[in-house]
Amino acid sequence: MIFPPWKGYFSAVQLEQPSPSQASVTPMNKAPQTAITPTRSQDYPEWYQQVIKHADLAENSPVRGCMVIKPWGYALWENMQRALDKMFKDTGHQNAYFPLFIPMSFLEKEAQHVEGFAKECAVVTHHRLEPDPETGGLRPAGPLEEPLIVRPTSETIIGAMYAKWVQSYRDLPILINQWANVVRWEMRTRLFLRTAEFLWQEGHTVHATSEEAIEETNKMLKVYADFAENWMAVPVIQGEKTPGERFPGADMTLSIEAMMQDRKALQAGTSHFLGQNFSKAQEIRFQDKDGQLAYAWTTSWGVSTRLIGALIMTHADDDGLVLPPRLAPAHAVILPIYRDEESRVQVLEYCNRLKADLGKVAYAGRAVEVQIDDRDLRGGEKKWYHVKRGVPLRIEVGPKDIAKDAVFVARRDTGESTSVGRADLVANITTMLDNIQNNLFERAKKLQADNTVTITNEKDFRAYFTPKNADEPEIHGGFALCHFASEELVQPLLDELKVTIRCMPLENNGPGTCFLTGQPAERMAVFAKAY
RNA sequence: CGGGCUGUAGCGCAGCCUGGCUAGCGCGCUACCUUGGGGUGGUAGAGGUCGUGGGUUCGAAUCCCGCCAGCCCGACCA
Numbered sequence: 001m002i003f004p005p006w007k008g009y010f011s012a013v014q015l016e017q018p019s020p021s022q023a024s025v026t027p028m029n030k031a032p033q034t035a036i037t038p039t040r041s042q043d044y045p046e047w048y049q050q051v052i053k054h055a056d057l058a059e060n061s062p063v064r065g066c067m068v069i070k071p072w073g074y075a076l077w078e079n080m081q082r083a084l085d086k087m088f089k090d091t092g093h094q095n096a097y098f099p100l101f102i103p104m105s106f107l108e109k110e111a112q113h114v115e116g117f118a119k120e121c122a123v124v125t126h127h128r129l130e131p132d133p134e135t136g137g138l139r140p141a142g143p144l145e146e147p148l149i150v151r152p153t154s155e156t157i158i159g160a161m162y163a164k165w166v167q168s169y170r171d172l173p174i175l176i177n178q179w180a181n182v183v184r185w186e187m188r189t190r191l192f193l194r195t196a197e198f199l200w201q202e203g204h205t206v207h208a209t210s211e212e213a214i215e216e217t218n219k220m221l222k223v224y225a226d227f228a229e230n231w232m233a234v235p236v237i238q239g240e241k242t243p244g245e246r247f248p249g250a251d252m253t254l255s256i257e258a259m260m261q262d263r264k265a266l267q268a269g270t271s272h273f274l275g276q277n278f279s280k281a282q283e284i285r286f287q288d289k290d291g292q293l294a295y296a297w298t299t300s301w302g303v304s305t306r307l308i309g310a311l312i313m314t315h316a317d318d319d320g321l322v323l324p325p326r327l328a329p330a331h332a333v334i335l336p337i338y339r340d341e342e343s344r345v346q347v348l349e350y351c352n353r354l355k356a357d358l359g360k361v362a363y364a365g366r367a368v369e370v371q372i373d374d375r376d377l378r379g380g381e382k383k384w385y386h387v388k389r390g391v392p393l394r395i396e397v398g399p400k401d402i403a404k405d406a407v408f409v410a411r412r413d414t415g416e417s418t419s420v421g422r423a424d425l426v427a428n429i430t431t432m433l434d435n436i437q438n439n440l441f442e443r444a445k446k447l448q449a450d451n452t453v454t455i456t457n458e459k460d461f462r463a464y465f466t467p468k469n470a471d472e473p474e475i476h477g478g479f480a481l482c483h484f485a486s487e488e489l490v491q492p493l494l495d496e497l498k499v500t501i502r503c504m505p506l507e508n509n510g511p512g513t514c515f516l517t518g519q520p521a522e523r524m525a526v527f528a529k530a531y
Numbered sequence: 532c533g534g535g536c537u538g539u540a541g542c543g544c545a546g547c548c549u550g551g552c553u554a555g556c557g558c559g560c561u562a563c564c565u566u567g568g569g570g571u572g573g574u575a576g577a578g579g580u581c582g583u584g585g586g587u588u589c590g591a592a593u594c595c596c597g598c599c600a601g602c603c604c605g606a607c608c609a
Contacts (some may be wrong), residue, residue, distance in 0.1 A: 033570095035570085064601085119607065119608090120607075120608070153609095182609095184608070184609080186607080186608060187532095187606085187607065187608085188603095188607090188608090193609085194608065194609075198609075200609075247609095255609095266609095267609060268609090269609085270609070302609075303609085304609055305609095306609055335568090335569095337567085337568055337569095338567090339567065377570095378566080378567075378569075378570065378571070379567065379568060379569045379570085380567095380568090380569030380570040380571085381569080381570050381571095382569085382570085383568090383569055383570075384569085384570050385570085396568065396569095398568060400568085401568095408568080531608095531609095
């Protein structure tokens with residue numbers, strides 16, 4: 001057994017703080033070593049930062065609130081893009097690109113939209129720099145007649161173009177997606193979860209009828225849920241936002257919500273039915289079959305690099321990142337083990353052949369990607385390097401293995417390791433990767449199920465969302481399914497407990513009794529603390 | 532935009548209160564040795580205008596004033 005028995009396991013129970021009595025019973029007073037300190041249960045937010053650092057995904061930049069996405073993190077994003085992009089294309093969408101800058105007046109057209117984004121816009125006011133004699137540095141010069149906003153989202157600039165493009169019902173629908181960066185001047189930022197600049201995709205569609213636009217809104221939510229569950233292995237709840245939580249300017253906002261290992265909710269994607277709000281503000285009109293002039297119905301939908309944060313907080317453990325195989329930049333890493341020059345040549349030759357054979361196997365729409373780590377580093381150092389980066393499979397090849405035409409294979413998700421015949425590995429690698437993918441999904445789903453409760457009264461609600469230790473709150477709470485009479489009535493309690501209404505689930509939802517007021521309630525919502 | 536704090540080597544910090552040898556420590560980095568199925572141990576070495584501008588003083592990382600930058604706690608948020 002290469003891994004100590006306490007490693008590689010995962011359950012909701014493990015996230016609990018060990019009680020003092022349990023801790024003292026730990027055998028041989030040997031504290032469990034983890035690659036990441038602190039552990040999740042010791043300090044979850046700090047653990048998150050450390051995982052990113054040790055996995056080499058991203059780091060803070062000299063620009064306030066903006067991150068640098070490093071090669072390993074960017075490769076992950078590229079894999080997400082590739083899978084999503086195909087799903088968008090398969091549902092009839094095309095990619096296009098619109099400007100980074102938006103004239104300020106565009107943003108002013110839709111009242112709620114202005115209100116929603118005005119507070120966090122970066123504004124460009126000048127178009128030139130000149131020497132500043134006073135400071136010896138530079139100062140802005142050439143004021144713009146109209147300030148330009150760095151896009152916080154592109155409804156307005158894209159809508160302005162759509163207004164030109166749409167004249168007849170024959171021009172509809174327009175189904176366009178854009179991969180872009182956007183800027184929202186956030187006060188407090190965290191890598192991937194909330195950065196001032198982030199990468200995303202935003203779909204913007206125009207339809208002749210309300211029904212068709214609503215269908216599109218629902219369809220794209222399903223695409224996001226499909227991606228989250230089947231590619232990221234992140235189980236999500238699909239639901240509708242309450243009016244107070246809607247996108248500024250939307251008639252309906254749908255979202256997928258995921259539970260992180262600290263049991264807080266993370267909104268992982270949104271799809272908005274914008275009604276005719278933007279088309280009226282921007283004059284997106286068309287002549288219908290009867291020759292009547294009508295305003296179009298629009299939608300928008302997006303997911304961002306925040307998904308990487310969701311992926312980390314769903315799967316990573318106290319030894320670092322754990323990547324779902326379908327999105328992993330490398331499926332496996334081969335660690336050659338040798339003593340001298342003679343065995344080095346022999347081992348490397350064997351490794352290269354193995355890599356070539358595995359590379360002929362297809363998995364999740366691409367060739368199995370294998371890296372050989374032949375750096376002149378200590379074996380242990382290399383092993384932990386790849387553990388922390390979350391590579392799904394670690395393949396160790398030494399002279400003893402070659403003698404048996406077998407290799408040593410270790411799974412990142414469970415820590416299990418076994419000797420596998422070379423031919424067996426090549427034949428079964430897709431099964432092994434699928435097993436990891438499924439295991440990640442199942443255990444994330446179990447965490448969500450284990451920490452989702454139905455609550456029918458205020459007392460239970462308060463107890464559920466109140467930590468036992470107020471000074472150093474332990475991981476607590478989860479998803480609470482509650483009927484509620486109205487958003488306004490529950491808001492004071494939510495503010496007090498720092499709980500939010502995540503969404504009203506689309507499935508298994510119906511009338512009931514409000515947990516707070518006892519009044520009849522139309523629907524149930526997921527309540528949770530959130531990122 | 533309110534309240535608190537910090538700027539000393541790539542990173543993390545000590546020194547400052549009570550001014551005084553050549554400004555230290557850990558990690559990391561470089562070289563060599565050692566080790567080799569697990570994050571090894573050793574030896575040597577490189578690296579600092581102590582955020583910035585001024586003041587006090589024989590003498591300032593240390594005391595005083597200004598400025599700049601960043602962090603944390605609130606309101607806001609994919």
